[in-house]
Amino acid sequence: MRVVVLGAGIAGVSSAWFLARAGHDVTVIEREPAAGLQTSFANGGQISVCHAEPWANPKAPWKILKWLAEEDAPLLWRPRADHHQWRWGLRFLRECMPARARANLKSLVRLGLYSRAQLQSLRADLHLEYDALTRGILHYYTDEREFAAALPAAEHMRQTGLDRQVKSAAECLLIEPALAHARKRVVGGTYTPSDESGDAHKFTQALAAHAVKAGVRFRYGTEVLHLDGEESCEVKGALLRGPDEDGVLRTEHVKADAYLVCMGSYSARLLRSVGITLDVYPVKGYSATIPVRDGDQAPEVSLTDDGHKLVLSRLGDRFRVAGTAELNGYDLSLNPIRCAALLKRTQEMFPHAGDYANATFWAGLRPATPGNLPYIGGTRYANLFVNTGHGTLGWTEGAGSGHAVAEIISGRRPDVDYPFCTGL
Structure with a gap:
């Protein structure tokens, strides 16, 4: 499938990596000029x-x-x-x-526990330094x-x-x-x-570099304006604003088979455009x-x-x-x-x-979120998924959340007992 991931923090980059590894065609949209420059940039460093x-x-x-x-x-x-x-x-x-x-x-x-095991596997398999x-x-x-x-x-x-x-x-x-x-x-x-502990920003950027080698496309400096999907059973597209190949700022409508929202605190704002309320x-x-x-x-x-x-x-x-x-x-x-x-x-x-x-x-x-449980999984739109709301535990839960949501998008049940979203 063609999957558009919105957000290039640790949740978005981890999701993109596991989606690409599962065989999907992945594009990541990020308004910052590089990965991991918002909440993933200088957190406390603890897994x-x-x-x-x-x-x-x-x-x-x-x-x-x-x-x-x-x-x-x-x-x-x-x-x-x-x-x-x-x-x-x-x-x-x-x-x-x-x-x-x-x-x-x-x-x-x-x-x-699930996420820490996924992070340890990534570190060993990719020789990540952070x-x-x-x-x-x-x-x-x-x-x-x-x-x-x-x-x-x-x-x-x-x-x-x-x-x-x-x-x-x-x-x-x-x-x-x-x-x-x-x-x-x-x-x-x-x-x-x-x-464990480590630098989440270094990890996110290192994993993004590996994701590029695996075929993931990153579009930096590009803002998501809204999703087109209200009064429909599927999201029809995403309206973006960002530079073209000549550096000229343009607005465009992007279509994909699936959309994954990993925009941290800004996820709730975006999802209101399709009638979804996240706490x-x-x-x-x-x-x-x-x-x-x-x-x-x-x-x-x-x-x-x-x-x-x-x-x-x-x-x-x-x-x-x-x-x-x-x-x-x-x-x-x-x-x-x-x-x-x-x-x-x-x-x-x-x-x-x-x-x-x-x-x-x-x-x-x-x-x-009010109870600290992140939103991971599907929504009432068949092709719209979320991976957000990790609070202070984004670094702890990022790798596992990315792996879990990639499994869900691929039609499989993640191997962890967690209340995943099904119809927000």
Whole structure:
């Protein structure tokens, strides 16, 4: 089949690779000048099945209320005159019910394990280089109550097949000696030795290069204006605007046998043109990339500071700290207070690790669903498919989501127990 993939982040490029490998004729449309320049560009770097506990859980509403007045809070809701934001928020509260949160956690663990295996196969088969480290992920806690509250979720993950182990404070320091400066703060942790870290941007661009060799065409600098399909059982085409061979900006109508939407937070906007409503809302996250100053003081095991909702990953001669969540529409401006909060906490824990004066900051829009479950699968249009809504877990779930949706488009059932879409 001729398949048009809309979006060249990790979800889109992974989907394109697996579709091409399945024998399809694939074209990828991307408005940026290259692959992986939006949400996949500078995320926290973790392939973290251990982060499967959804944001929507019974503890979340009270924490959000507490954080409303704190500009540097881990999660900041900025109310807007936007009914999509309020709809998303109400559905988020519904997903906080204990039974729904437990079911979502199990689905996310299964998808994460499946995806991590697909990524490992890609790395081995294609010899991909992306500053990968396979030393696990350590969640450390500096508050006894936070540590105790995290243990039930860790147990649920173990029951679903994830090797998330509870560790004492002393064991945390043995796993990551760079925590030594903060030894009096750390009260315990959980460690998932099978999890990994790496640079998602490097991975996406490397996989895109292999996809080109496999025959995938990438059209960069091209915007998708809308899909033509309302009041029909199939999408009839996609209206694009981009440069022609002479660099002249033109509008054209492109037809294919199947269309796959992998546009992150912008997927919901596009799909409204064919009457489909996705519960995907942009959640802005921040990161700081810091040059390593002292390799012995900088962490090598990927870390999660659970109390402050920050993640840290070593990426060669850099390390990245990322976190915070801000519901503020499609705004991508950098808030200096939230940027400063990233560095403040990192310097408290690792004061000699990096050249903090030369940190570079970035913000990206995570495509979040209320229960953290991404949309993967088909729609009520026979030839329209989706792979979007991965929230903070796009890097974790990208390879597996791409493989799964390629199987679905090819008429096969993916080999993972997950609630795939069938008729949005």
